[in-house]
Amino acid sequence: MMPIELLEKPQTLQTRSNAPAHDAHGRRINYLRISLTDRCNFRCFYCMPEWGMQFAPKPELLTNAELIRLVRIMAQTGFEKIRLTGGEPTLRRDLVGLVEAIANTPGISEVSMTTNALLLAPIAQQLADAGLKRVNISIDSLNPESFRKITRGGDLTRVWAGIEAAEQAGLTPLKLNCVVVRGVNDHEVLDLARLTIDKPWQMRFIEVMPLVGVAEVADNGVVPSNQLIAQIEAEFGLDFLGWYGADPARTYQIPGAQGKLGFISSISDPFCATCNRMRLTADGKLHLCLLRDNELDLRAALRGSGSDEELEALIRHAVWIKPWGHGLPDGVKPTVRGMSELGG
Ligand SMILES: Nc1nc2c(ncn2[C@@H]2O[C@H](COP(=O)(O)OP(=O)(O)OP(=O)(O)O)[C@@H](O)[C@H]2O)c(=O)[nH]1
Ligand SMILES: C[S@@+](CC[C@H](N)C(=O)[O-])C[C@H]1O[C@@H](n2cnc3c(N)ncnc32)[C@H](O)[C@@H]1O
Ligand code: SF4
Ligand code: SF4
Numbered sequence: 001m002m003p004i005e006l007l008e009k010p011q012t013l014q015t016r017s018n019a020p021a022h023d024a025h026g027r028r029i030n031y032l033r034i035s036l037t038d039r040c041n042f043r044c045f046y047c048m049p050e051w052g053m054q055f056a057p058k059p060e061l062l063t064n065a066e067l068i069r070l071v072r073i074m075a076q077t078g079f080e081k082i083r084l085t086g087g088e089p090t091l092r093r094d095l096v097g098l099v100e101a102i103a104n105t106p107g108i109s110e111v112s113m114t115t116n117a118l119l120l121a122p123i124a125q126q127l128a129d130a131g132l133k134r135v136n137i138s139i140d141s142l143n144p145e146s147f148r149k150i151t152r153g154g155d156l157t158r159v160w161a162g163i164e165a166a167e168q169a170g171l172t173p174l175k176l177n178c179v180v181v182r183g184v185n186d187h188e189v190l191d192l193a194r195l196t197i198d199k200p201w202q203m204r205f206i207e208v209m210p211l212v213g214v215a216e217v218a219d220n221g222v223v224p225s226n227q228l229i230a231q232i233e234a235e236f237g238l239d240f241l242g243w244y245g246a247d248p249a250r251t252y253q254i255p256g257a258q259g260k261l262g263f264i265s266s267i268s269d270p271f272c273a274t275c276n277r278m279r280l281t282a283d284g285k286l287h288l289c290l291l292r293d294n295e296l297d298l299r300a301a302l303r304g305s306g307s308d309e310e311l312e313a314l315i316r317h318a319v320w321i322k323p324w325g326h327g328l329p330d331g332v333k334p335t336v337r338g339m340s341e342l343g344g
Contacts, residue, residue: 029278036086042153127169140178184221249263281341301314
């Protein structure tokens, strides 16, 4: 499918202005994931090729002023929850100032961030003071050597320092993300789950998805969540807690544990029916569904002197035409963007 580029105000708007934006399937879309940069200080093998991606040249990236304006307009269309991601969001210059501006935008109720935490420790408190509510941190192995291999160079000690600093700064409840890949880190699932016995964290196991640049990792690497659930239950016992609204994770708990377990089963048990989210790429494209190619060029409208009203109309139209869901595992795979451009 070709990406959609709608640079002009659509002639027929299907949604009521002033009402919070809903798509054509009745889903309320109120969660924007912003990729602050497509660059990263890791090269996780399930996310990016070793040589990286074709990174966007700097002039193509949204400036802070453009981003803040867009967030204000998105908030007017009903977006309430913002997640900063990347690439690696901590590489963005003036991250603290950006967090503060977004957190102070009328209508925005929560700003959170997904990070690899390598650079988090020294800035965690400043981010919390600026209005960041919580962080989700990626950790795919507890073994420093395997961690280094999976991330192609990552230092697990610094990531633990980031986790500790996030807790101290109150960026909680803390969620830890592990992309499980068969034959690489699936043997560590019990050890990762065990962390939740003494810590109030949500440890989440994610089915690997076939994004551009790494599609072959998912071809043979997906471990269906039900296999992991059975394995963990056999070792510790497991209580099902629920599946709350638009949360992509099904949650469980080891009996008596302080923390929880989450399973994000995009492939074996998709959650598109309750999807509430869209993505803004660092180069200013509104990407309508993580696993589809459709996107709309907001940067062109921003830089082409589009008024706030025109931008709002474009955003409402994009929400209206948001695809129902993905077609995996056997349907059309994404062909345009890598995970590091979309932010997960
Ligand atoms: N298929 C699909 N997977 C998603 C979507 N959103 C998140 N994920 C997956 O879930 C992983 C974890 O997402 P996070 O960045 O931690 O964000 P989150 O789960 O929305 O965060 P919370 O606000 O804490 O619920 C991502 O890396 C993706 O693999 C989505 O809309 N579709
Ligand atoms: C793209 S990263 C960006 C934020 C940050 N660099 C990090 O790793 O947390 C966001 C999330 O996407 C997940 N992710 C990356 N590639 C994936 C894939 N192929 N399938 C499923 N999740 C993936 C990562 O594990 C991470 O939790
Ligand atoms: S998953 Fe995050 S840390 Fe790993 S390469 Fe992708 S963007 Fe970087
Ligand atoms: S695959 Fe698309 S529709 Fe499904 S949950 Fe993710 S973003 Fe939403």
